[in-house]
Amino acid sequence: MKKIALNGAGLLVALFAAFPVYWMISTSLKPSSEIFSATPQPVPTHPTLAHYREILTGNLIPGVSFLDFFLNSALVAVSTVVLSGLVALLAATAVARFRFKLRTSFLIMLLVVQMIPLEALVIPLFLMIQRLGLYNTLPSLILTYLGFSLPFAVWMLRGFVAAVPKELEEAAAIDGASRAQIFRRVLFPLVAPGLVATSIFSFITAWNELIFALTFINDQGSYTLPVAMTFFFGRDDTNWGPVMAASTLFTLPVIIFFLLVQRRMVSGLVAGAVKG
Amino acid sequence: MSSQTKSPETAAARENPARRRRRVDRLPYLLLLPALLIIGVLLLWPLGQVVVMSFYRLNSVRQLRGDREWPWVGFGNYVDILSDPFFLTVLRNTVLFAAANVLLTMVLGTLVGLLLNRLGRKMATFVASCVMLAWATPALTGTIVWKWIFDDTSGLVTWLFNALPDGLSNSLFGRSDWTGYGWFNSPLLFFAILTLVVVWHSFPFIAVSVLAGLKSVPSELHEAARVDGASPWRVFWKITFPLLRPVFGILIVLSTIWDFKVFTQQFVLAGGTQDRPTFMLAIYSYAEAFSPPPKYGLGAAIAVILTLILLVVTGFYVRMVLRQEDES
Numbered sequence: 164m165k166k167i168a169l170n171g172a173g174l175l176v177a178l179f180a181a182f183p184v185y186w187m188i189s190t191s192l193k194p195s196s197e198i199f200s201a202t203p204q205p206v207p208t209h210p211t212l213a214h215y216r217e218i219l220t221g222n223l224i225p226g227v228s229f230l231d232f233f234l235n236s237a238l239v240a241v242s243t244v245v246l247s248g249l250v251a252l253l254a255a256t257a258v259a260r261f262r263f264k265l266r267t268s269f270l271i272m273l274l275v276v277q278m279i280p281l282e283a284l285v286i287p288l289f290l291m292i293q294r295l296g297l298y299n300t301l302p303s304l305i306l307t308y309l310g311f312s313l314p315f316a317v318w319m320l321r322g323f324v325a326a327v328p329k330e331l332e333e334a335a336a337i338d339g340a341s342r343a344q345i346f347r348r349v350l351f352p353l354v355a356p357g358l359v360a361t362s363i364f365s366f367i368t369a370w371n372e373l374i375f376a377l378t379f380i381n382d383q384g385s386y387t388l389p390v391a392m393t394f395f396f397g398r399d400d401t402n403w404g405p406v407m408a409a410s411t412l413f414t415l416p417v418i419i420f421f422l423l424v425q426r427r428m429v430s431g432l433v434a435g436a437v438k439g
Numbered sequence: 440m441s442s443q444t445k446s447p448e449t450a451a452a453r454e455n456p457a458r459r460r461r462r463v464d465r466l467p468y469l470l471l472l473p474a475l476l477i478i479g480v481l482l483l484w485p486l487g488q489v490v491v492m493s494f495y496r497l498n499s500v501r502q503l504r505g506d507r508e509w510p511w512v513g514f515g516n517y518v519d520i521l522s523d524p525f526f527l528t529v530l531r532n533t534v535l536f537a538a539a540n541v542l543l544t545m546v547l548g549t550l551v552g553l554l555l556n557r558l559g560r561k562m563a564t565f566v567a568s569c570v571m572l573a574w575a576t577p578a579l580t581g582t583i584v585w586k587w588i589f590d591d592t593s594g595l596v597t598w599l600f601n602a603l604p605d606g607l608s609n610s611l612f613g614r615s616d617w618t619g620y621g622w623f624n625s626p627l628l629f630f631a632i633l634t635l636v637v638v639w640h641s642f643p644f645i646a647v648s649v650l651a652g653l654k655s656v657p658s659e660l661h662e663a664a665r666v667d668g669a670s671p672w673r674v675f676w677k678i679t680f681p682l683l684r685p686v687f688g689i690l691i692v693l694s695t696i697w698d699f700k701v702f703t704q705q706f707v708l709a710g711g712t713q714d715r716p717t718f719m720l721a722i723y724s725y726a727e728a729f730s731p732p733p734k735y736g737l738g739a740a741i742a743v744i745l746t747l748i749l750l751v752v753t754g755f756y757v758r759m760v761l762r763q764e765d766e767s
Contacts, residue, residue: 166559173558176551177569180643183584184572186595190587199593254474261467269471274760276482278753280700282721283742286492286728286735287485290503310481317474342466371577373703378729389579393707403587410580421575425647 187414191215191407198404214408223395227384229409236388239301240369243308247316247365248358250309255320256350260329277314285378292379303379304387308372312365319364323357324350360424367417388413486746493517493740498733516740525715533719536630537698543638544694545687548645553675555646556653567647574643582707585636589622596622623708626716633717636704641697645690652686653679685763692756696749720745 190198191214193207218229258266288307297303327350335345373389380386386394392409493516495502495509502509520526551570555563573581588595597617600608605615614620623629656679664674680687702721709717712726720741728738 169554169557170559170562172554173562173566176554177566179639180566180573181569183581183588183639184576186588187580187584201598203593203595203598250473250477253470257467257470263464263467266467269475271757271761272478274757275753276478278696278749278756279482279486280696280721280742280746280749282700282702282724283489283746284482284485285725286739286742287488288481289728290488290492290735291485293500293503294505306481310477313474313477314482367577371579373579373706374725389577392579392583401587401590403590403593406583407587410583414576414580417577418572418575422571425571425574 184414184418187407187410190403191411193404195402195404214404215412218405218409218412223391224383227386229391229412231384232386232388232391233412235301235385236370239304239308239387240366242305243312243369244362244365246305246309247312248362251313251316251320251361252324252351252354252358254317255324256346258317259321259324260332273314273318277318281311282374285374288375289378297379299380299382299385301380301385301387304369304372304376307375307379308365308369311372312368315368316361316365319361320354320357323354323361326357327353363420363424367420370417489739489742489746492736493743495736497735497739500733503735512736516737517744519737520740520744528716529718529720529723532630532717533699536634536701536719537695540634540637540641540698540701541691541694543634544641544645544698545691547638548642548690549649549687551642551646552649552653553679555650567650570643570646573639574647576640578640578703579707581640582636582704585632585639586708589632591619591621594622623714629708629714629717633701633705633708636708637698637701640704641694645694648686648690649683652683656682685759688759689756689763692752692759695752696756699749699752700745720748 189205189207192210192212193204194209194211194213197204197207197209220228222228223232257263258269292298292303292307295303297306331349331353332345335349340348371389372387373393376387376390377393380390383394388409392406392413494511494513496512496515497503497509499507501507551566555567555570558566576584589597591597597620600612600617600620601615603611603615608615608617622632660678660682661674664678669677700721701719702725705717705719705722706712709722712722712730715726718726724738724741724745726738727734727741
């Protein structure tokens with residue numbers, strides 16, 4: 164009896180959590196007649212890829228298609244990931260491998276800057292982007308997201324670097340390897356999985372971001388996907404089929420990446436709160 | 440162990456110990472340099488700059504580019520904001536929204552965490568996977584889907600209300616035809632739906648963190664208490680909660696910070712920055728600065744106020760994390 168109640172509650176939670184995602188995918192596969200019918204269909208009775216075809220082949224504005232926005236977003240996210248991963252790896256090595264005077268101060272600063280409300284930085288960063296002449300360019304976003312993703316990336320990578328046994332590096336050093344060689348041949352391969360996990364977080368940060376992309380990009384051809392979606396689909400009588408198809412295409416990479424690394428997310432954010 | 444103590448053993452150090460030591464001393468700083476530069480230029484400098492900007496009257500992009508001068512107004516922007524009765528509305532919206540969302544997220548997240556701990560393995564995996572889906576969904580698309588669910592013609596909620604028996608619907612809400620009903624038109628309903636969206640997005644993190652905490656607590660304690668006949672309510676408050684107090688502390692602070700600056704969900708749900716009665720601090724700051732006519736100085740002052748509020752909360756957070764690091 165008790166078990167039934169628990170399982171029932173579990174099913175309710177699962178339904179509440181997963182339903183919107185299901186509804187998004189389900190709607191994207193329904194023909195418009197089914198989407199706008201008086202009685203909603205729980206599952207697509209005549210599944211169709213028409214909405215996907217529509218957004219992938221048509222142009223949202225003259226000369227610019229959904230794929231262009233997708234590529235803009237991908238370019239920004241991948242650039243952010245590469246830069247942020249590289250810089251974070253160096254900093255994480257410094258923090259995890261050396262004891263130096265400002266180490267603790269740096270760690271405290273990492274924690275504090277992660278708490279800066281990024282929403283409060285839109286105006287000053289807009290000023291900086293204007294001054295640098297980067298307004299309306301994708302590098303303005305790469306730069307911004309690099310700053311946003313770096314503190315968490317360092318914080319997370321620190322743990323991965325610390326987990327590599329120091330003895331391995333010492334052994335390499337005794338064998339006559341230089342610092343650079345140790346870094347490249349010993350540390351880097353062992354930290355690579357952690358680097359992948361960290362990269363995924365940076366990727367998601369950059370991929371999902373809306374406010375700054377909305378503010379720094381005015382030229383429609385340079386819109387990232389989130390901006391394009393609010394701009395073209397945020398209007399009143401919305402054609403939900405293509406909107407849900409676009410949402411699905413935008414969401415799926417994030418969900419896949421996210422599921423790969425969600426474990427680290429908890430341990431990174433609640434760092435040290437739970438022992439064992 | 441410090442790197443200095445091991446370096447004399449390396450081949451390079453044997454050749455020239457003094458030089459080697461000096462290089463090792465400098466190396467960590469060199470490695471930190473790029474990160475420090477980026478954090479300094481892209482986070483700390485703008486943080487200072489937003490304060491500076493809040494003391495000027497900045498109403499055009501040309502001023503930002505430096506083509507025109509910046510008239511100093513001192514605390515003028517702050518006086519304008521604080522003496523405007525609208526600011527009280529915004530502050531009330533922000534604080535009430537954050538309080539309601541933190542409370543609901545914590546309660547739901549904790550309950551789901553406790554539930555996941557009690558379920559059988561297969562069921563727990565299934566529920567946890569579904570919960571992960573909500574967590575993984577980007578704020579943008581998650582909100583768009585909820586907007587579709589609340590669509591005033593073909594949305595699921597509109598259909599559900601239409602499906603209610605007319606008599607019941609009439610006596611409860613005073614209407615039976617819900618087609619065309621604007622779910623987002625009254626501020627209270629708007630906030631209710633926004634709360635639904637935000638709680639949906641944020642309870643998974645709480646649930647998973649609480650679950651991780653529960654797994655680290657020896658289960659004998661719970662079993663002993665249950666054998667002694669303690670009610671689940673008592674077991675939670677007398678055993679689980681005290682043991683997980685640090686986890687709860689951090690989760691509450693993190694949730695508070697996140698819920699104070701909700702932007703994307705509100706922007707998408709409201710379809711932009713026109714819906715002033717539902718403004719909260721983050722979107723208020725943005726709208727003042729970027730909706731024409733632009734008022735960057737005023738927007739900056741609001742951003743500073745938001746930051747100051749969050750600074751206090753962050754102080755708690757850092758103290759808690761540092762205490763944890765010391766203990767472990």
